[in-house]
Amino acid sequence: MNQINTGHRGPLRGEITPPADKSISHRAVMFASLGDGESTIRNFLYAEDPLKTLGAFRKMGIEIDDSDKNRIIVKGRGLHGLSAPADIIDCGNSGTTMRLMCGVLAGQSFSSVLTGDAFLLKRPMARIIKPLSEMGANILSEKGGFPPLTIKGGALRPVTYNSLIASAQVKSAILLAGLYCKGRTTVTEPGKSRDHTERMLKACGANITVNDLEVSIEGTEGLKPFDITIPGDLSSAAFFIVAALIVPGSEVMLKNVGINPTRKGIIEILQRMGGEISLSNEHEVSGEPVADIHARHSELSATDITGDLVLKAIDEFPVVCVASAIARGITRITGAAELRVKESDRISSMSTELKKMGVHVEEFKDGLAIKGSGHMKPATVQSHGDHRVAMAMAIAGLTIKGKTTVENTECVNTSFPGFTDLLDTLY
Numbered sequence: 373m374n375q376i377n378t379g380h381r382g383p384l385r386g387e388i389t390p391p392a393d394k395s396i397s398h399r400a401v402m403f404a405s406l407g408d409g410e411s412t413i414r415n416f417l418y419a420e421d422p423l424k425t426l427g428a429f430r431k432m433g434i435e436i437d438d439s440d441k442n443r444i445i446v447k448g449r450g451l452h453g454l455s456a457p458a459d460i461i462d463c464g465n466s467g468t469t470m471r472l473m474c475g476v477l478a479g480q481s482f483s484s485v486l487t488g489d490a491f492l493l494k495r496p497m498a499r500i501i502k503p504l505s506e507m508g509a510n511i512l513s514e515k516g517g518f519p520p521l522t523i524k525g526g527a528l529r530p531v532t533y534n535s536l537i538a539s540a541q542v543k544s545a546i547l548l549a550g551l552y553c554k555g556r557t558t559v560t561e562p563g564k565s566r567d568h569t570e571r572m573l574k575a576c577g578a579n580i581t582v583n584d585l586e587v588s589i590e591g592t593e594g595l596k597p598f599d600i601t602i603p604g605d606l607s608s609a610a611f612f613i614v615a616a617l618i619v620p621g622s623e624v625m626l627k628n629v630g631i632n633p634t635r636k637g638i639i640e641i642l643q644r645m646g647g648e649i650s651l652s653n654e655h656e657v658s659g660e661p662v663a664d665i666h667a668r669h670s671e672l673s674a675t676d677i678t679g680d681l682v683l684k685a686i687d688e689f690p691v692v693c694v695a696s697a698i699a700r701g702i703t704r705i706t707g708a709a710e711l712r713v714k715e716s717d718r719i720s721s722m723s724t725e726l727k728k729m730g731v732h733v734e735e736f737k738d739g740l741a742i743k744g745s746g747h748m749k750p751a752t753v754q755s756h757g758d759h760r761v762a763m764a765m766a767i768a769g770l771t772i773k774g775k776t777t778v779e780n781t782e783c784v785n786t787s788f789p790g791f792t793d794l795l796d797t798l799y
């Protein structure tokens with residue numbers, strides 16, 4: 373898929389099930405591979421990013437039978453059962469693969485090299501190199517804190533690490549390394565990042581305690597295998613929720629979507645903007661809260677977004693920017709400097725591309741202000757190699773009379789193959 377053509381279309385109506393959660397898919401393969409025995413993963417996300425994690429563990433000798441895509445069997449070989457990979461591990465575009473793997477690889481008895489695509493090579497790794505080095509890891513970056521990374525595995529010691537960034541990838545890398553230590557490893561963060569690692573490690577029998585922003589884990593001899601069903605990804609559902617809110621006459625039901633409180637910011641933001649969104653059928657699946665989400669067209673108004681709300685919606689800002697471009701008034705997003713180091717610099721990407729559609733945008737170091745108008749013009753826009761920018765711009769196009777083209781959209785396959793096909797089912 374090289375480009376997506378969108379344009380003004382009729383109302384979106386119907387019921388869809390968004391693809392499986394990306395963050396949970398990565399973790400399911402990792403923890404299953406490290407478990408003592410056979411785990412089953414149902415509803416794994418078949419997208420490039422989690423497939424990089426799956427490929428990495430296969431390279432380290434883990435047998436993974438995915439002949440039935442709905443039910444993957446992972447033959448875990450225990451915390452110390454991985455074998456040295458024969459060659460470099462390519463993490464593709466996936467920051468989660470690279471950062472979490474560093475925590476695992478630091479505790480092995482072999483060396484490994486992690487690399488990635490041109491975009492991943494520009495993403496900062498000092499944030500995990502620093503804490504893992506304090507734990508005794510030997511991680512070499514010839515590019516001053518950027519990939520590729522050479523990890524010489526060895527003995528690790530527990531630490532108490534006060535992270536200056538609220539990041540689930542940093543927290544998870546430390547907790548995974550903590551499994552290989554004798555004693556208790558503690559990590560604190562300035563805000564509550566997504567907690568899928570904590571939930572899943574607890575289910576695997578790890579001795580993990582959570583006290584608000586502080587998480588501790590005891591080193592262990594082993595993890596229990598499990599049978600997990602992965603819920604739908606709220607980050608993927610977000611594109612359809614916003615589409616339903618901004619295209620007049622729309623009404624969409626999204627089934628089986630993860631609504632983990634650390635990820636739910638997008639719902640809070642859109643409701644605050646006046647979006648008619650309701651949840652039903654709330655229940656728990658494999659330790660994660662899940663619901664059906666109903667969204668219908670609404671007149672949106674601007675809002676200010678900062679603090680914890682930024683963290684709880686960290687991956688949704690491309691599509692929040694689109695909602696803001698339609699809403700009445702000026703939406704200000706601040707305290708969001710992390711957006712500059714995502715798959716692209718999302719502050720700059722969204723500002724550049726929305727301006728091509730005639731939207732007034734002001735960029736700050738740590739965010740942006742967007743003046744909603746509802747009078748956007750058709751344009752040819754770029755993805756910046758960023759899946760969520762590509763999909764957000766495609767959704768923006770739905771409200772514009774005339775043809776909008778989003779170029780370089782292959783990146784959509786990192787998280788959401790079949791995005792346009794699913795969108796087309798709603799007409």
Ligand code: S3P
Binds near residue numbers: 468538687
């Ligand atoms: C993720 C954590 C977040 C998020 C990313 C996935 C994860 O990154 O943006 O898409 O699965 O742990 P940070 O930890 O850098 O905030």
